[in-house]
Amino acid sequence: MVHTLLTQARNEGGPHLRPVGTDEIEVTFARASKRPVRLSGDFDDWEGQRDGEPNMREVAPGVWSTTMRFPRNVYMEYEYFVAGKRLGDPLNPRQTPNGIGATNAYFYGPDAAPSPWLRRQRGVPKGTLTRHTLAPAELIAGTTRTLYLYRPPAPGPVPLLVVLDGQDYLRRARLDVIVDNLIAAGRIRPIALAMIASSRRDARYLEYACSDATVNLITSAVLPFAAQHLTLSTEPGAHGVLGASMGGVMASYIGLRAPEIFGRVLSQSGAFAIPFDEGHSxxxxxxxxxxxxxxxxxxxxxxxxxxxxLRDCNQRARDLLVARGYAPFYREYSGGHNYPSWRNELGDGLTALFPPA
Structure with a gap:
């Protein structure tokens, strides 16, 4: 006989969500397994992938469960593990790539939903997307780099947004669709995009840990190439830089090092500090x-x-900016370190930094 919790999870397509008061939900997770199960996810910053200690209770032979509370506007990715190995959640059809070769199960709270800008709206003009291969001398890892250029469906000159990890923002965040929709709705001024692909994974810190070589790559190779193919604004500080995680702190560094060019920075979960020991960074x-x-x-x-x-170092970066006289837009969302969360924030971020002219 299938346990009631598993039947409920199968019928509801994943964890059971129950409202608690006006601000929270109680979420009950259930998984069948012959061995003890560890639940991990955004809520513990995926600590369960590393230590693997079981944290679910066996409520019936071979049935493991636990209950947690979250805010109603949560977006949560999670997985079940046995001895550090992924089990998956076969009862939840909602799965998303995690960027490192696997998928995570997820759910939205009752007050959360994917951004409406992610779906191409009917009748919205499409910008033009082209793929290029660059071989600039400024590269410090590899010999070539893929660059995607987006021309908005509007006359120029326009500001340029340089996007680090451009292949992920294009494929996983649907940035071109978001920009098309925002332009058509009059939420932002027309902008162009230069989405540069990242290098190999082992060169990520080399290129993104506040690298002057990467500043030079963007200002001396990417920007001139984009200007040859797009009609760009020449106003000081008109352009922007977008990045996530290490790309977020690198975007901030580019803006601070070349503010006369890049006067707008969108940092998503920026790695402003790097942990090196338990409790230290x-x-x-x-x-x-x-x-x-x-x-x-x-x-x-x-x-x-x-x-x-990274929440703490982002709070400290915000506080430093305010203390120095900046007026940063700052947002903490109920989620973790992933592209679905970042893409849900992009509409507001772009609206804040590129309002209609």
């Missing part, structure tokens, strides 16, 4: 630029998940 150079460099004419949008390890 060190700040990256972008934090020192905020602290000690003359205040630059840069507008910041910073968002971060309330369940992230």
């Amino acid at each position: 060190f700040d990256l150079v972008a934090m020192d630029l905020i602290r000690y460099a003359p205040r630059a004419p840069v507008s910041f949008w910073i968002d971060v998940g309330r369940y992230e390890m």
Whole structure:
């Protein structure tokens, strides 16, 4: 006989959500397994992938369950593990790629939903997307790099948004669709995009940990190439930079190092500090630029998940910016470190930094 919790999970397509008061939900997880199960996800910053200690209770032979509380506007990714190995959730059809070769199960709380800008609206003009291969001398890892250029369905000149990890923002965040929809709705001015692909994974810190070589790559190779193919604004500080995680702190660094070009920074879960030991971390150079460099004419949008390890350093970056006279837009969403969360924030971030002219 199938246990009631498993039947409920199968019928509801995943964990059972029950309202608690006006602000929270109680979420009951259930998984069949012959061995003890560890539940992990955004809520513990995926700690369960590393230690593997079981944290679910055996409520019947071979049935494991636990109950947790979340805010009503939560977006949560999770997985079940046995001895550090993924079990998956076969009762939840909602699955999303995690960017490292696997998928996570997920659910939205009753007050959360995917951004409406992710679906192409009927009758919305499409921008033009082209793929290019660059081989600039400024590269510090590899010899070529893919660059996607987006031309908005509007006459120029327009600001340019340089997007780090551009292949992920294009494929996983649907950035071109979001921009098409926002332009058509009159929420933002027309902008162009230069979405540069990231290098190999082992070069990520080399290129994104506040690298002047990457600043040079963007200003001396990507921007001139984009200007050859797009009709771009020449106003000082008209352009912007977008990135997530290490790309978020690198976007901030580019803005602080070249504010006369990039006067708008969108940092999503920026890694402003790097952990090196239990409870300890060190700040990256972008934090020192905020602290000690003359205040630059840069507008910041910073968002971060309330369940992230990086929440603290993003709060400190915000506080430093405010103390130095900046007026950053700051958002904490009820989620974790993932592209579905970031893409849900993009509409508001772009609206804040590229309002209609």
